[in-house]
Amino acid sequence: MIVHFDERPSKIDTIIIHSCFAPDAKDPFDTQESISLFNQCGVSAHYLISRDGNILNLVPEEKRAWHAGISKLPFKDDQREAVNDFSIGIELIGESDFTEDQYLALIDLINQINTRHKIKYILGHNHIAPNRKTDPGENFDWSRLKSSFKDCLFC
Ligand SMILES: [Zn+2]
Numbered sequence: 466m467i468v469h470f471d472e473r474p475s476k477i478d479t480i481i482i483h484s485c486f487a488p489d490a491k492d493p494f495d496t497q498e499s500i501s502l503f504n505q506c507g508v509s510a511h512y513l514i515s516r517d518g519n520i521l522n523l524v525p526e527e528k529r530a531w532h533a534g535i536s537k538l539p540f541k542d543d544q545r546e547a548v549n550d551f552s553i554g555i556e557l558i559g560e561s562d563f564t565e566d567q568y569l570a571l572i573d574l575i576n577q578i579n580t581r582h583k584i585k586y587i588l589g590h591n592h593i594a595p596n597r598k599t600d601p602g603e604n605f606d607w608s609r610l611k612s613s614f615k616d617c618l619f620c
Contacts, residue, residue, distance in 0.1 A: 467500065467530075468509075469503070469507050469509045470509050470524045470528045470529055471528065473550060474529070474550050475551045476582075477551055477553055478552075478583060478584060479551055479587075479588065480552060480584055480586070480587045481533055481590055482587070482601050482605065483510060483556045483601060484557045484559050484560075484563070484600040485503075485513075485558060485559075486558055487499055487502050494559070496513055499558055500513065500523065509523060509530040510532040510554035510555065511525075511530050511532075512553070512574060513555075514556065514558065514574070515567075517564070517566050518566030518570035520574055526582070530549065530553075531549060532549065532554030532590075533547075533548040534594060536548040537593060538586065539620055540618070553578060555575075557605075563605065572610070572613050575614060584614075586618050587610055587614060587619055588619070588620050589601050589605065607619060
């Protein structure tokens with residue numbers, strides 16, 4: 466169970482991609498281990514995608530999950546801060562590489578989100594907090610998302 470989230474002050478128009486794993490766990494890619502870490506660290510995300518492509522909804526989309534931290538959009542004409550306010554956070558379990566099942570699940574999930582919200586930006590945590598964060602990492606295959614969501618803006 467996830468405990469760190471609150472009310473959202475604005476409309477959703479952004480998706481933030483993250484990656485996570487539990488380095489000290491017996492199985493660092495176990496979903497429950499990552500959820501325990503979120504709770505220990507006082508953070509959360511709306512969705513968690515396991516290595517085998519299972520999508521867990523941890524926080525309702527209409528609530529504000531605490532995944533972005535101090536953050537700012539990287540666009541010349543849009544530099545809104547506090548990205549949690551208007552974004553949905555998706556965590557992929559992994560250290561540097563992601564599975565085919567995860568990419569398929571992620572694309573499926575974004576398609577579903579797009580039916581509920583007008584998504585303008587799809588970004589990585591690294592794009593909105595470049596001095597603090599590197600996830601989802603340089604091996605994340607952005608070209609797959611770009612070709613699947615031609616109406617969205619990427620970084
Ligand atoms: Zn992150």
